[in-house]
Amino acid sequence: MSYCQECGTQLIMKEHPTEGTVPFCPACGEYRWPGFNTAVSMVVLNHSKDRVLLIRQYGRPFYVLVAGYVNKGEDAEDAVAREIREEIGAEVSEIRFNHSRYFPPSNTLMLNFMAVLKDEELHTNGEVDDFKWFSFEDARKNIKPCSLAEAFLNGFFEKTYTWPEYKT
Numbered sequence: 251m252s253y254c255q256e257c258g259t260q261l262i263m264k265e266h267p268t269e270g271t272v273p274f275c276p277a278c279g280e281y282r283w284p285g286f287n288t289a290v291s292m293v294v295l296n297h298s299k300d301r302v303l304l305i306r307q308y309g310r311p312f313y314v315l316v317a318g319y320v321n322k323g324e325d326a327e328d329a330v331a332r333e334i335r336e337e338i339g340a341e342v343s344e345i346r347f348n349h350s351r352y353f354p355p356s357n358t359l360m361l362n363f364m365a366v367l368k369d370e371e372l373h374t375n376g377e378v379d380d381f382k383w384f385s386f387e388d389a390r391k392n393i394k395p396c397s398l399a400e401a402f403l404n405g406f407f408e409k410t411y412t413w414p415e416y417k418t
């Protein structure tokens with residue numbers, strides 16, 4: 251059972267002129283599209299764009315991409331710059347959208363970007379255990395296998411994307 255996020259009235263299902271059956275708040279008279287989370291993940295490159303930065307986090311053994319959730323009211327590009335500032339203490343000189351993929355386990359739309367750093371000096375906060383610059387080849391060998399991060403990283407280099415399977 252879902253409820254209107256604005257007024258708390260129980261939603262009904264209503265036929266939308268073009269989008270099929272959509273949750274609708276009879277009190278507000280508005281369609282209430284099903285909610286999901288939005289996150290960004292980044293292929294972080296050094297200034298000369300020949301190295302990739304991967305991180306390890308939360309005591310886990312594998313390397314992943316720098317990533318984080320987009321705040322309400324925040325643009326995705328701003329979230330990219332903010333997460334990089336927070337997690338590795340670096341400023342970004344270039345941001346380019348790469349690809350997106352919905353991630354069912356956390357009901358999250360992942361937006362992947364390439365982010366180029368102004369310089370390679372990093373200052374991690376407590377959220378990151380370890381970070382390392384890799385050649386492109388070594389980054390692909392060290393990224394967590396069968397992960398969305400691996401699919402984004404390989405796709406970034408190959409321009410074709412092979413997605414891992416997740417139960418919905």
Ligand SMILES: [Zn+2]
Pocket residue numbers: 254255256257258259275276277278279
């Ligand atoms: Zn309502």
